[in-house]
Amino acid sequence: MKLKESLDEKRFVVTSEIQPPIDEEPEEIIKKLESVRGRIDGLTVPELEIEGVVADTIKTCKLLHQNRFEPIYQTTLREKNRLQIEKDLLRAHEIGVENILAFTEDYRITGDSLQEMMFFHVDSGKLSSVLDHIREGHTIDGKDLPLKAEFIVGSGIESKWGKNVPDLEMKEMEEMTKIGTGYFLTTPVFDVGLFEKFMKQANTFGVPVIAEVMILRTAGVAQFLNRHFQSGLVPDWIIKKLARAPDRQKASIEIFAEIASGLKDICQGIHIITMGAEDKLRHYLDAAKLKKL
Helix, strand or coil, X not given: CCHHHHHHCCCCEEEXXXXXXXXXXXXXXXXXXXXXXXXXXXXXXXXXXXXXXXXXXXXXXXXXHHCCCCEEEEEECCCCCHHHHHHHHHHHHHCCCCEXXXXXXXXXXXXXXXXXXXXXXXXXXXXXXHHHHHHHCECCCCCECCCCCCCEEEEEECCCCCCCCCXXXXXXXXXXXXXXXXXXXXXXXXXXXXXXXXXXXXXXXXXXXXXXXXXXXCHHHHHHHHHHCCCCCCCHHHHHHHHHCCCHHHHHHHHHHHHHHHHCCCCCEEEEECCCCHHHHHHHHHHCCCCCC
């Protein structure tokens, strides 16, 4: 079933992400994902550049599509003009991509100031202009396209605010709703109670919300996130459980299952950040009773 169909039918969706390969054979990605085929509604593939080497994100999307996975092309917009956005979306459409996830910049680089927050938000006007033209069957400079292209668009939202969502955030969500966003994707959720308060605000837009859930396997990684991304992002109980557990893998799975299970009645899906645990993903899905075959 397509991601759009699952969202339209209000099913609880499960998505995850993979990195486009730079130093490994593309086929290795498929091997890691074989055990979750049919259990994931979509896989995001971000644009990636490491030390000047640019990965081919769209080619990776094509590989997923050929192997019966639903690709989600994740693109950034801040450094792109409308022509470049159009070129990338048309190339993605040609190889079977129907889903895009758009950010102005890396949405995890956020902060409390207006200047920092603006790096998070999608340039809705720029994106809307390109999508409108492609949907109508012509380019932004008026040339006819052989086919009209329709995408389901996902857009990021900041979910750390709980019930006190700033006006700027609400305005951005309103603007993305106007251009027809298919779903909102949150930043990582660790506190389900706080997230439930946020959802009371987000639900006013009538757009499905997918909560990001991060797989944490060590206390060190959790502490790193608190130091370098957002203070207090990972609660103390998670850090202590990972630090004291005789079996860290078991503890990691239990933490994930508790968070994911708590989200099932609050939002319409989860997006799993595997942190390199793609080959173990099925164990996390099993524990949370998600998408059993």
